Amino acid sequence: MHTRIARVIAASSLVLAASACSSDQPPVEFASAAPLSAFYHPEAATVAGPRGSVIRSQLITGERAVPGARTYLVLYRSLDAQEKTVAVSGTLAVPEGVAPEGGWPLISWGPGSTGVADVCAASRSEGSSPSREEQARWVAAGYAVARTDYLGLGTPGEHGYMIGETEHRALADIATGAREIDKSVGSRWVAMGHSQGGHAAMFAAADSAGWAPSSPLLGAVALAPASHLGEQVRMAKWAVSNPLGKLGTGDISVYVPLLVRGAQTITDIDPTRFLTDRAVSLLPVADSECTGGLREKDKWGGLSPKDVFTRDGDISGLLRVLDDNDPGGLRLTVPVLVLQGRADLTVPAASTDAMVSELQGRGESVDYRKYDEVDHSRIVSASFADVLSWVDGRFGIAR
Incomplete structure (x- = not known):
């Protein structure tokens, strides 16, 4: 695996340079009569401020609210990969009733892959969904749940899909901002997420303790975390040059435009150097x-690797980004729980096995649980009891 010397240096400097993220001013409440879409587009003058502070919030009611909780739509500050302050959206669900001493324990949740277009932000499609039901289970268990949309997803700017640096910042900064929105939320938190969110939780376990020292991170839970994406792209490219090759098919074609758009947020990637004309023409679909x-079959779902990659295309730039953002090479600062369904066709179990093996082989603290006959979507509900027990243990909660 690729080394991450630069990441170690950056993490060390963040510990020294981290600023206090809580603002002395309460967040501005957004007028509920205004169009919801306007919430995500703040005036430029309001964006400046310390990372982890809140720009504004709005109470959510009706079917979009999490049952048993005060639910807020949130706009908070973070830093993008170029260290520019940006607005990030998300939600916060706080249990009703009296908080325990020290405040409600907090889970900062990273959603799974939805896309890179603003309309794909998780907070824009709350409603009655499995993710909302999972939040309600955690609220019923006595946890507040902050749920980021990630940088550039729902708000101005580009979304750094599978870029660990900005993913973990999104998780940490909403965890800090949660206390500003609702004083009953405690400062201690656990990073948690599924798929892309599992990837984000892994990077939080490596970097967020230094990023948000005023918000103690106790651990991270990664459910079917994306890993070895570089290897999957390599296999897809190999299949183009090997007519009998069957590797690299599956779902990877659907995620190629998202990976390209994510890589373009941190480096100059020219997709015309390695994508077919047909694939290049379909790239804008990911933007909307x-x-x-x-x-859909007439879009990326109908493409095989041979339809996506040119035979002699240079994918080295994209591979560097994917390899540099692979969680298998991380140095963890807190314990991690990884959960994987063996029937998962989206995040291959073999990839997660390899990632965990790499981490444990270096002595990293990783607890790995595997579930037979559980696919990608069902891992969240199938593992809930195990995850709850593990998270309770991190907070010292006895039931």
Whole structure:
């Protein structure tokens, strides 16, 4: 695996340079009569401020609220990969009733892949969904749940899909901002996420303790975390040059436009150097549609690797980004729980096995649980009891 000397240096400097993230001013409440879409587009003058502070919030009611909780739509500050202050959206669900001493324990949740277009932001599609039901289970268990949309997803700017640096910042900064929105939320938190969110939780376990020292991170839970994406792209490219090759098919074609757009947020990637004309023509679809639309047969879902990659294309730039953002090479600062369904066709179990093996082989603290006959979507509900027990242990909660 690639080394991450630069990441270690950056993490060390963050510990020294981290600023206090809480603002002395309460967040501005957003007028509920205004169009919801306006919430995500703050005036430029309001964006400046310390990372982890809140720009504004709005109470959510009706079917979009998490049952048993005060639910807020949130706009908070973070830093993008170029260290520019940006607005990030998300939600916060706080249990009703009296908080325990020290405040409600907090989970900062990273959603799974939805796309890179603003309309794909998780907070824009709350409603009655499995993710909302999972939040309600955690609220019923006595946890506040902050749920980021990630940088550039829902708000101005580009979304750094599978870029660990900005993903973990999104998780840490909303965890800090949660206390500003609702004083009953405690300062201690656990990073948690599924798929892309699992990837984000892994990077939080490596970097967020230094990024947000005023918000103690106790651990991270990664459910079917994306890993070895570089290897999957390599296999897809190999299949183009090997007519009998069957590797690299599966879902990877659908995620190629998202990976390209994510890589372009941190480096100069020219997709015309390695994508076919047909694939290049379909790239703009990712800028307007979510993963469901990308899966359609007349779009990315109908493409094989041979339809996506040119035979002699140079994918080295994209591979560098994917390898540098692979969680298998991280140095963890807190314990991590990884959970994987063995019937997962989206995040291959073999990839997670390899990632965990790499981490444990270096002595990293990783607890790995595997579930037979559980696919990608069902891992969240299938593992809930195990995850709850593990997270309770991190907070010292006895039931």
